[in-house]
Amino acid sequence: MEAHTTVRAGTFSERLAAAAGLALALVLLRLPFRHTVRGARAARRAGRWPMEAAQAEALVNAVRHAARWWPGRAACLETSLGxxxxxxxxxxxxxxxxxxxFAPPPVEYHAWAQLPxxxxxxxxxxxxxxxxAALTI
Structure with missing residues (x-):
């Protein structure tokens, strides 16, 4: 399980989008995985402009911060999709x-957000x- 950040990151609109994105991710991950993939692909197509690295970093941290309020599991799969x-x-x-x-010695399954x-x-x-990556959407 990944550590949750305690620092509030991003602008107000980014924090609001982070909370909404996390909530939507938690709903999508309750569905069969093919529907989750379809939702992620639709979101990928909806994003028209690429992000800058600093803005993406702030958004990922905002989602991790929003995950602190979720009482259930909010690890790498949920936060990356969020x-x-x-x-x-x-x-x-x-x-x-x-x-x-991978890093010596542990190898672990993982999900993450990435800039192309x-x-x-x-x-x-x-x-x-x-x-x-085994699957990139």
């Missing part, structure tokens, strides 16, 4: 990636973690 949906609500585009992250030309957003890539 960030993609929040970006779509703002008219922006993020990719949703499902795969694994930049890589994973809000992830520990500098500490030796390598992300390998």
């Amino acid at each position: 960030a993609v949906l929040a970006a779509a609500l703002l008219g922006r585009r993020l990719d949703w990636c499902l795969g694994a992250r 030309a930049h890589g994973p957003v809000g992830e520990y890539t500098a500490a030796g973690w390598h992300h390998h």
